[in-house]
Amino acid sequence: xxxxxxxxxxxxxxxxxxxxxxxxxxxxxxxxxxxxxxxxxxxxxxxxxxxxxxxxxxxxxxxxxxxxxxxxxxxxxxxxxxxxxxxxxxxxxxxxxxxxxxxxxxxxxxxxxxxxxxxxxxxxxxxxxxxxxxxxxxxxxxxxxxxxxxxxxxxxxxxxxxxxxxxxxxxxxxxxxxxxxxxxxxxxxxxxxxxxxxxxxxxxxxxxxxxxxxxxxxxxxxxxxxxxxxxxxxxxxxxxxxxxxxxxxxxxxxxxxxxxxxxxxxxxxxxxxxxxxxxxxxxxxxxxxxxxxxxxxxxxx
Numbered sequence: 001x002x003x004x005x006x007x008x009x010x011x012x013x014x015x016x017x018x019x020x021x022x023x024x025x026x027x028x029x030x031x032x033x034x035x036x037x038x039x040x041x042x043x044x045x046x047x048x049x050x051x052x053x054x055x056x057x058x059x060x061x062x063x064x065x066x067x068x069x070x071x072x073x074x075x076x077x078x079x080x081x082x083x084x085x086x087x088x089x090x091x092x093x094x095x096x097x098x099x100x101x102x103x104x105x106x107x108x109x110x111x112x113x114x115x116x117x118x119x120x121x122x123x124x125x126x127x128x129x130x131x132x133x134x135x136x137x138x139x140x141x142x143x144x145x146x147x148x149x150x151x152x153x154x155x156x157x158x159x160x161x162x163x164x165x166x167x168x169x170x171x172x173x174x175x176x177x178x179x180x181x182x183x184x185x186x187x188x189x190x191x192x193x194x195x196x197x198x199x200x201x202x203x204x205x206x207x208x209x210x211x212x213x214x215x216x217x218x219x220x221x222x223x224x225x226x227x228x229x230x231x232x233x234x235x236x237x238x239x240x241x242x243x244x245x246x247x248x249x250x251x252x253x254x255x256x257x258x259x260x261x262x263x264x265x266x267x268x269x270x271x272x273x274x275x276x277x278x279x280x281x282x283x284x285x286x287x288x289x290x291x292x293x294x295x296x297x298x299x300x301x
Contacts, residue, residue: 167185203216
C-alpha cells in the first residue's frame, strides 16, 4: 500500500500547511518543503572539498549548502515552468503550483530571478576558477527539462547537473581541476543515474501515457540490474579518485560503508512499490554522508 505520509508530491502538512497560501505555493514551487534534492546537490561538492584536503573548512561547506539550497530551488522552478503541461498529465505532479494554476507564470519567473540573484551572491564568494565552473553549469541546467522529450536517458543529463558541484568544490579548494576531481565527478554522475532511476520508477505508467522518456522506462524489467551497474561504476570511479589522492589499499576500505548501503538499496528495492522506491531514493542523503566521511578520512590522512 502507498504510504500517504511520503508519496504525494505537493504535501501541505505541519509548518507548510500553516503558511499563507501564496507563500506556501512558493515554498512548494522551490521544493523547500522537500530538502532531499538540496542534499543530493550539496553532497558532491562536499565530497570534493573533503577529498581535496579541506574537510574542516566549515565556512566553505556552509557556502555550498546555501548554494545547493537556492540553486536546487531555482532549478525546480525552471523545470516546473517548462514542464507545467506535462505535469498536469502525471498523478504525482498535477497538484504542483504551476500545473494546478495556483501560481501564474509571471510570479514563477520573478521568483526564479530572485533565486538566481541569491545564487550569484553565493557564487561570488568563491575563487575565480570555481566561479567560472559554477556559471558553466547553467548551460546544463537550462537544457535538462527538455531532455525527457528527446532522450531515453534524461537521468544521465541530471547526473551531469547534480554532480557538477564536485568540480566546483575541487576548484574552490585547489584552484583548478585534476584527475581525482574528474573521477569524483564521474562517479557522481553514475550515482545520480542510479538513484534517479529508482525515483522514476514511481512515474513509469504515467510517463508512458504522457510520452515522457526515462531510464526507468528504458531499463524496464532490467531496472534492478541497471541500477546495480550504475552504482558499481560509481564506486569504481570513486575508488580511482581516492587512489589518485592516496594510492593505498587501506584508503579504499573507506568506501565499504557506502558500497554496503548502495547494495542494500538494490537488493531490497521493490520495483512495483512506489513508496519503497521513494524511501530508497531518499536514503541517498545518508549515502552522501557516508561518502563524505570516506573522503574526509582520506583527505586528512
